[in-house]
Amino acid sequence: MTEAAPCRIPPLRPQFAGAAVLLAFLAGAAGAQPVESSFNLYGVPGLVDMPTAEVAPDGTLSTTIAHFGGTTRTTLRFQITPRLSGAFRYSSIEDFYPPGPPPWTEPRYYDRSFDLRYQILTEGRYRPSVVVGLQDFIGTGLYGGEYVVATKAVTPAVRLTGGLGWGRLGSRNPFGSLGDRPSELLGEGGLPTYDRWFRGDIAAFGGIAWSPTDRLTLSAEYSSDDYVQERRDGTFRGSSPWNFGLDYRFENGTQLSLYHLYGEEIGAQVTLHFNPRTAGTPGGLEAGPVPVAVRPPGAAERLGWITDSRTAAQARQELAQAMARDALVLEALQLEPRRATVRLRNPTYGAPSQAIGRTARAMTRALPDSVEEFVIVPVEKGMPLARVALSRSDLERLENDAAVEMLARTRIADAWRAAPPPDPGLYPRFAWSIGPYLQLSVFDPDNPVRADIGARVEADYRIRPGLILSGSVTKKAGGNLDSVTRQGTSGLPYVRTELRQYSIQADPAIEHLTLAHYGRPGRDLYSRVTAGYLEKMYAGVSGEVLWKPVDSRLALGAELNYVQPRDFDQLFGLRSRQTPGGEIPTVNGHLSAYYDFGNGFHGQLDMGRYLAGDWGATVSLDREFANGWRVGAYATVTDVPFDDFGEGSFDKGIRITIPLSSISNTPSRASNTVRIQSLTRDGGARLNVRDRLYETVRDYHGPEMAKTWGRFWR
Structure with a gap:
């Protein structure tokens, strides 16, 4: 017999700036959560340009888009735990040319930066909240700065803030120093700037925020940032250290702000908040379950x-x-x-x-x-x-x-x-789906966002239990991935940087066409063997085994792949493994460890050989919520030197998984994962084989099932 599956939307990978649009949609569809503290131009709790010691509710995911004086900052921030938060920022500055390599020639400079903040003291009756922060602690160092800041409510409507800053935040009227601090920008970025943390000049900042209503906040601050780099290029003309702001928060938590900055500039921003932790459990419109039938006595x-x-x-x-x-x-x-x-x-x-x-x-x-x-x-x-x-x-x-x-x-x-x-x-059975696709390349210095869009048709033919023939075909409607430029070479084989050729020649394209077998070779053991056109760039055979006891938080896995690069037209042909960067190895694979740390935190460590023959490891950490939402990050470091890897120094990214049932409010097992990752490189590249075992297996095991057991009677 055959079976027609409902149409499902395949995973999308939108650009970072699109996260703001995504969160706006989710805020309306799934319910945004109010956040009492104001967010500043850096997209973190703050006054105007300076931070405060306030924190957002646990689990809050926030996106800020801010602009002033030719500078645009887009920030994605996540409250990782009640005290710890992280932020990823993508900024553009008009007519800014940082010193040193590479030779910047574009009229607009793009910069990526990461922040971490930790609340070391919570606010009490007499004690202020105290936060220590690292700003741009992984990046070029353009926005690099550290701070310790305290905030205290002196009345229900008035909050005072004072702090000490280093780096950028110690550049105006410093009153002391903690040793020498390197000042040059890191051309490739992507590395922790630990040799600068809490070193160099120290300056003070502070301010006041007054909220006459629960929607409106007026703020004034003294800034300790003198914008030294921007002044050098003439892109900043600030004549005063004082900034003034007006914030208005809507009922759903969205913040709109207007600012007067440094005596010269007018600025504006919008901040959107969404909290997957309190978004509720997906579903709700399905029919209720039938009652339990109680047996008569005897x-x-x-x-x-x-x-x-x-x-x-x-x-x-x-x-x-x-x-x-x-x-x-x-x-x-x-x-x-x-x-x-x-x-x-x-x-x-x-x-x-x-x-x-x-x-x-x-x-x-x-x-x-x-x-x-x-x-x-x-x-x-x-x-x-x-x-x-x-x-x-x-x-x-x-x-x-x-x-x-x-x-x-x-x-x-x-x-x-x-x-x-x-x-x-029951077998064999057939299922298919049709939907849109969006393929992205982001953070190319020549053009931060490139994309192809079109339609995708997918089909599965389940021959018998555990034996599945599947495939997908795409037809491009438009896009500009064919203009992607390769920024130098690491000396590795070109395993991923041929993206442009695939975009030019592959239309229509067979994304994958595979025969996969899934099995149970023994107690606590699972297996997968997949053969065929495994992904858009590689064909071959992929084998995997997983050890995962049903009541254990720990799982161990091993994967071995034998691959050959596919022709650029993504049809049935294969091409030579020889590339300008060297010969692509046929064998790669990893040993993996997975661990559920509790409280929704899942870690993964993959160690082995990557597509280009480099050896290294990938560390991933995700926070997962009972309603299916996930927010996580990963980093891959291999034996490729950071200078050879290119911009970003090593592979890393952020991912957000959205259960579609939270938007449709009807039961669904489908989800979309938004990935925010650096420009595609050859180092640290892994095979994109579908349906790896751990994610397939763990939802029905004890630790995971217990998290959703509240739905048992629903």
Whole structure:
């Protein structure tokens, strides 16, 4: 039989500036969260150009676009923990030419910078809030500065701020010094500027903020930033250290600001806030679940049905129909006098516990009264992922009580050899989807944003459980990726910097065409073998094995790939491995470790050989929320010298995963990941094979399922 899948939107990779538009949309669609503190021109809690010691609510994701005097700053900021926050800023300055290499010739200078802030003291009755901050601590150093700042509310409407700054924030009227501080800009950027932190001249800054209403704030500050670099190029004419601002916050938290700066300039900004932590659980418009059917007294002892061959068939039919009403698929039912085992496929619910709960409710209504133990085995890509055992009596007694009690009585174990085989007729099956695609290249100094857009058709043919033939084809509607320029070479083979040729020649293009096998080779073990056109640039074979106990926070994996570069037209041909930078190796792979640190923090370490033959490691850290949102970052360092790597020094990026159900408010397992990453380089490049095991497996294991167990009765 065949099956038509609903159209899903494939992952998009929009440019950094587009994050502001994205957050604006999400604020309206999913509900923005008010933030009481004002944000400054750097996109962090502050007065006008100076920081304060205020913090945003835990989990707040903020985007600021600010402009004054030929300078535009776009900042994405995330409150990582209640005290720790990080920010990524992309700035452009007109007619600015920094000294030293590279030889800047463009009329506009683009700069990337990263910030970290930590609140070392919270505000008390007599104690101010105190924050220590590193501004542009990974970058060229143009905005480099450190500060310690204190803020205290002296009345409900008035807040005072005072602080000490180094670097940029110590450049106006310094009153002391803590040793020499390097002043040159780093041409490639991307490296921690630890040799400058809290060194050099020290200057004071401060100000006052008055909020006559909960929407309006007036502020005045004394700035300790003399804009030395900008004055040198004549792009800054400030004649006064005083700045004045007016902030207006709308009900949803959006901040609009107007400023008078340094006696000469007028500035403006908009800040958008969204908090995935408090955005609510996706879904809500789906039909409610059926009630648990409570057995009459003594019914559990009736076993007469086991002599009637029609009972099992009728129970299977009724259960399949009940599950289908909840958009769940019964792949098999193994019925015994006291136990029933269900093979479950969940194409609908992003919260696995919701699929488990609805299946259990349906089982109480369809199965004979003597069946006391319900065993539910969810499968993904044909792999049984967990054995979830529940007591029917507990379901009857605890319905709609606190889900935590049900979780305490639920037994989750490994599903190896626990799932009955699927019923005849379920395989093979076919699914397809159509939607838009957007491919980006960002942070090219000649043009910060380049993109191709078009349409994508995807299809899956599931031959049998665990054996999947899949592919996708794109047709470009327009774009300018064919004008991407390569900024120098690292001396490595060109494994990713041929992007321009793929954009010029690949239309239409086969993005991938693969045959993949997923399996369970042993207890706690999972496997994947994928062969074919693995991604847009490479064909070959990719194999992976994962060790992941169902109750463990730790997982270990290994991947080995044998690849050949594809022709630039992205059809069926292959091309030579020889490139101007050298020969592309055929073999690459990694050893990986995954760990759930708790409180939503997930870490990943990948160590091995990358596409260009360089050896190194990638460290990733994501904060994940029970409703499916994720915010994270990664960094890759290999044996390629930073100077040879090129602009940015090493590969790094930020990613935000958005569950589509939070926008549609209906159940969905689909999501989009927004990636903000540096210009594509050859160093630290990894194969983009689809559906790696860890993300496929872990949602149905104990630690992850417990996080969404509040949806069990929904």
